[in-house]
Amino acid sequence: MPQVTLPDNTVLTIDEGATVADVAAKIGPGLAKAAVAGRLTAPSDGAHVVDLSTPIPGDCRLSIVTLKVEDADGLDVLRHSCAHVMAEAVLALWPQAKLVYGPTVEDGFYYDIDLDRPITPDDFPAIEKKMQEIINADRPFTRVDMHRDEAMVKLRAEGNRYKIDNAERAVGDTLSFYLTGDIPGREFEDLCRGPHLPRTSRIPAFKILSVAGAYYRGDANEKMLQRLYGTAWPSRKDLTAYLRRLEEAKKRDHRILGKQLDLYSIHDEIGPGLVHWHAKGSFIRHQIESFWKEEHLRRGYDLIYTPHIGSERIYQRSGHLEKYADMMYSPMDIDGVNYYMKPMNCPGHYMIYKTDTRSYRDLPIRMCELGTVYRYEPSGTLHGMLRVRGFTQDDAHTFCTPDQLGQELDLILELMDFMMRSFGYEYRAYLATRPEKYLGTEQEWDRATAELRAALERRNLDYEIDEGGGVFYAPKIDIKLIDSMGRQWQGPTHQVDLQAAKRFDISYIGPDNAPHEPVIIHRTVLGSMERFIGGLIEHFAGAFPMWLAPEQMRIINVSERSAEYAKEVAEALKNAGLRPEVDVSSDRPGPKKHRARQQRVPYIVFVGEQEMTERVVQVHGRNPEKPEDYVLEGTPTLDQFIAACINEVATKGIGKH
Ligand SMILES: [Zn+2]
């Protein structure tokens, strides 16, 4: 009889043919009630999440999946099941609709629908009402396995070309369908791998969120579909909390704030995904770039610049034309040779390295560049500053001997940590190991991975293993930033390249007077300027700290007679190297304050006749909880205020502002 090992390592002996649900019941009635699926690890085929009705395949490890926010598998099963319910509701309302594809996404799910009438937010209540009826009907989700041939006959007879296409792309001899109910042919069913909740009534809380256009398979030559987004949560309370977070995120959306704060724009006439930095956005970028350069020079990096285009020869050699041609832009003919916009900066750095014979005494050599690259992204995936087609990477390459690798990784992790703290980000580290397809030998990979792991451990960093997540030429450490709203962002990456030296014939002369291959580390500490600053806008809700803020304080006169003093205050601040603006327009102080708030200026400074007589200023600073609000902080003398501001800029404080 099969032996089932539970998470606490107790072993249950169960009857032949028993299901996951039976095991849950054997553990206890509470768990049986809470269970929605099983996480099964059978020796033969790895770990996966299965329906409660799945028979135990033999000896295995099993943990019971329940609905709670900490259990990603449970959330996935819930949201996926809810997508089926939403699809059924849409079909009930518009029987002519064709269902396309309904996956889960972070915090929710969507379903792509081909329908001759636009779905609008006005339709959401009707769809939600129908969904609630299906949930209340407490119908089971029933899996039906079918041989591929039989399934294809069935799908062709139904005539939904998207489902036929999906089925053709699915692997294996068996295709599965899920019925929402138990009467085949009469109740809603969908081609699907599962798993699902046992019954519709197990969906505790859901909501339809939005609708957007999306091309079939992201292909702009294909039909535009309607993508209906929804979310589902283990409880009403979780749903409410999520909707509140969503509201907050909307207020922080960098595309909205980018416009409101006059930071950047994108122009269809010039091209989607190409960012134009306005004066204020450029200023913020300038501050970050200057800071970045200083910190690199301080750590022994050489600052370099390389061109934006390169001939096909270099991209043949790098392997880009072979492996990544579809993310590169079409070539331009220059004197009969194809040139490309550069998709990465590495080859230029290699060429500079190779202009001289390098000895082991010259190493390490660290080159850094704010290098602009161009990569194709499908138009449907472009998103403000976060997903773009041209961007400036804060790139660097370290060339070192194998013995120096540890010390160089330490330096890189120190710089990464320093940068993250400077901007108030917490972060998580991931060690991405050898993928299925890789170049080089297993020993090379093991050695490089061990160096990365040791570096993480020397820094006492908690990290997770991203098994098989390395790139084909390198294991890497990926850093994910956690912003002020607890969201994760793709951040810095550090790769130990095992192939570039061979491919580009890069060497150094060792103490034995023979040439050796250096280790090459690729890394970014911010990612790209576009993505990083786009994320920063949301992280700070547009309220940039003093050292980054294009305008640091706005001086507002409260009466006609204090206008001169306002200008005098501004002049003094400017002379101290600060960035004040003065508003002596004839508006009342209220509207003036409102305008300054809209711009998230760190300080609003009021001056009236009393302040003028006493040579003081009345300072309102941003409220850290609600950066659009300003709280009174007192009336320091002008000199005291200047000194406090200079100190705040110098320490790059991020706490309050
Ligand atoms: Zn499904």
Ligand SMILES: [Zn+2]
């Ligand atoms: Zn590189």
